Amino acid sequence: MKKVVFFIGTLNPGGAETKLIRYILPYFxxxxxxxxxxxxxxxxxxxTGSVPEGVEVFCVNEEITTGLHASVxxxxxxxxxxxxxxxxxxxxxxAVISYLVRRxxxxxxxxxxxETVNMTEHLDDVFRQGRFNPLKLFLxxxxxxxxxxxxxxxxxxxxxxxxxxxxxxxxxxxxxxxIDHELISRMSSxxxxxxxxxxxxxxxxxxxxxxxxxxLLKAFxxxxxxxxxxxxxxxxxxxxxxxxxxxxxxxxxxxxIFAGYKSNPYRYMRESTVFCSASRYEGxxxxxxxxxxxxxxxxxxxxxxxxxxxxxxxxxxxxVPPEDPEAIADKLxxxxxxxxxxxxxxxxxxxxxxxxxxxxxxxxxxxLIEI
Numbered sequence: 001m002k003k004v005v006f007f008i009g010t011l012n013p014g015g016a017e018t019k020l021i022r023y024i025l026p027y028f029x030x031x032x033x034x035x036x037x038x039x040x041x042x043x044x045x046x047x048t049g050s051v052p053e054g055v056e057v058f059c060v061n062e063e064i065t066t067g068l069h070a071s072v073x074x075x076x077x078x079x080x081x082x083x084x085x086x087x088x089x090x091x092x093x094x095a096v097i098s099y100l101v102r103r104x105x106x107x108x109x110x111x112x113x114x115e116t117v118n119m120t121e122h123l124d125d126v127f128r129q130g131r132f133n134p135l136k137l138f139l140x141x142x143x144x145x146x147x148x149x150x151x152x153x154x155x156x157x158x159x160x161x162x163x164x165x166x167x168x169x170x171x172x173x174x175x176x177x178x179i180d181h182e183l184i185s186r187m188s189s190x191x192x193x194x195x196x197x198x199x200x201x202x203x204x205x206x207x208x209x210x211x212x213x214x215x216l217l218k219a220f221x222x223x224x225x226x227x228x229x230x231x232x233x234x235x236x237x238x239x240x241x242x243x244x245x246x247x248x249x250x251x252x253x254x255x256x257i258f259a260g261y262k263s264n265p266y267r268y269m270r271e272s273t274v275f276c277s278a279s280r281y282e283g284x285x286x287x288x289x290x291x292x293x294x295x296x297x298x299x300x301x302x303x304x305x306x307x308x309x310x311x312x313x314x315x316x317x318x319x320v321p322p323e324d325p326e327a328i329a330d331k332l333x334x335x336x337x338x339x340x341x342x343x344x345x346x347x348x349x350x351x352x353x354x355x356x357x358x359x360x361x362x363x364x365x366x367x368l369i370e371i
Contacts, residue, residue, distance in 0.1 A: 004028065004369055005037045005058075005082060005109075007075075007098060008090040011045030013261060014206065015286045016090050016116045018047065019177060026052045027362045034369065039078060041071065041094065046263065058082070072097055076105040086369060088112045089147075092119065092140050099143035112368065113147040118305045120160050121281035125210060141165050151175050151368065153284035156305020173368070176309075177286045178361025181353065184293050188266035194259065199229040199336050202272035202296070204265050204287045205279075207237030212278035212301065212322070214239075214246055219278070219328035221250040227336045229255070234268060236261040270294050274335055274342070280322055282306040292316070292353040297345030299331045316352035317345065 006025065011017050020038075028036040029052045038055055041062040051057055060074045075097050079087070087102075087109050089095040095113040102111055123137065144150055145166040151173050152158045158174050161167040201220065205211040213233060220231045233243075233256065240258065247256045262268065269275065275291035277300040284306040291298055292310075298317035300307040301324075311317035318335070320327040335341055 001035050002033060002086065002369070003035050003037065003082060003084045004086045004088065005039050005079070005084040006088045006090065007039040007094040009041045009093060011040060011047035011051075013046055013263075015177070015284070016114070017045065019179075019286070020090065021047045021050050021052075023178075023180070023358060023362065024365060025055050027365070028369070029053075029055055031366070037082065037084070039075070039094075041097075046261070068097070068100075072100045072104070076101045076107065079107050079109070080105070083107075084109050086110045086112060088114060088369075089143075090114050091116060092122075092143070095143045095147070096139045099139070099146050103146070111147045113144055113150045115144075115150060115152050115157055115161065115283070117283040118157055118160050118281050120164050121304055122210075125281070128209075147171065149173060149368065149371075153177055154306045154309050156309065157283050160305065175361065175364045175368070176356055177284055177289065178356050178358040179286065179289060179293065180358045181293050184266050184290055187264050188270040188294055190264060190267045192267045192271050194232075194257070194268060194271075196230070196232065196268070196271045199227070199274075200232050200272040201229055201274055201276050201332060201336075202232045202234065202269050202291075203276050203278070204234040204269070204291075205277075207233075207235055207239045207243055209239065210280055210282075211235075212280045213243050215280075215301075215323060215325050216276060216278040216328065217243065217246050217250060217252065217256070218325035219276075219332065220256065221252050222325060222329035223333050224252060224255060226333055229273070229332075229336055231256045232259060232268060232272060233257065234259045234262050234265045266290065266294060269296060272296065274299060274332070276328065276332065277301060277307065278325075278328060279303050279307070285310065288317075289353060289356055292349035295346045295350050297335055297342050298349055299328065299335065301328075310352070310356075312352060316348040 038057045041060045043059045058078050087098050089098045247253045275296040275298050281303050301322040302308050302319040303322040
């Protein structure tokens with residue numbers, strides 16, 4: 001029996017967390033000869049109740065005051081007890097801890113790192129916040145270079161890790177996210193419970209700087225007087241208060257809905273007119289793909305990395321430059337009033353979404369684990 005530990009920070013809802021709980025763990029829990037286990041740094045997040053039955057969960061019990069040394073020691077103690085064959089670290093911090101445990105803790109296991117964001121852009125964001133630490137960069141580069149294999153969600157993330165983080169080309173593999181089209185369609189059929197009359201621009205994600213909601217609010221302010229519409233923002237996060245205040249300053253509060261986090265955003269997306277992403281950087285942006293499964297026309301920033309790969313360089317949706325609210329407003333003004341254009345974009349969304357199926361995604365993960 002091959003013991004595989006999937007190591008992630010928390011189970012707060014996000015793209016990586018959702019695909020792990022919704023798709024990866026259930027798949028491997030049904031596979032003979034593989035025993036999947038879940039290791040989290042902190043026991044928190046709305047997805048904790050969705051862990052598949054039979055999957056053992058271990059927790060490092062990291063707190064705000066817990067330093068890296070203590071987290072490594074606690075993780076080593078857990079992994080020494082489990083004796084895993086494979087550890088799959090989701091994102092940089094679990095990757096660093098696993099690297100240190102393997103190299104300093106003398107516990108042998110095959111280490112797979114799964115990166116879901118453009119790390120150069122992420123570190124630039126951290127630097128902007130005044131939280132940059134040279135040791136962090138050193139440890140990330142060391143952990144990624146030392147991993148047996150690194151998987152990424154897009155070619156853009158792959159290229160960034162090769163060019164800037166010492167990852168050898170032969171040790172890195174792109175696995176595009178796949179999703180359950182039938183599940184999303186079924187979930188979208190539930191009654192939304194919001195009064196979404198008229199044309200609705202919908203966006204979904206954590207309310208953080210990375211996602212560029214401030215840019216979208218400014219774009220909505222620029223175009224709202226020309227085409228009657230509403231902006232629906234689904235998600236929660238640290239910047240919620242600032243974004244609500246910005247909407248007030250721009251005098252768009254009346255037509256802007258901050259719906260908060262929704263475990264089923266698809267029912268609201270289905271009733272919307274167009275999906276818009278204003279992200280400053282991504283890794284893949286699975287929510288764009290989910291919008292396409294629902295047949296929504298997509299307008300997205302051509303940010304590093306992911307959206308251009310999903311939209312096939314603009315063949316299956318509209319790409320605009322990052323940090324450009326005027327460009328977003330211009331495309332919204334073009335798409336919203338034009339029924340034929342919306343129908344065309346909807347068809348292209350549905351067609352492209354078929355290229356990202358769940359079966360291929362899970363088969364690639366199984367190949368990775370079985371190597």
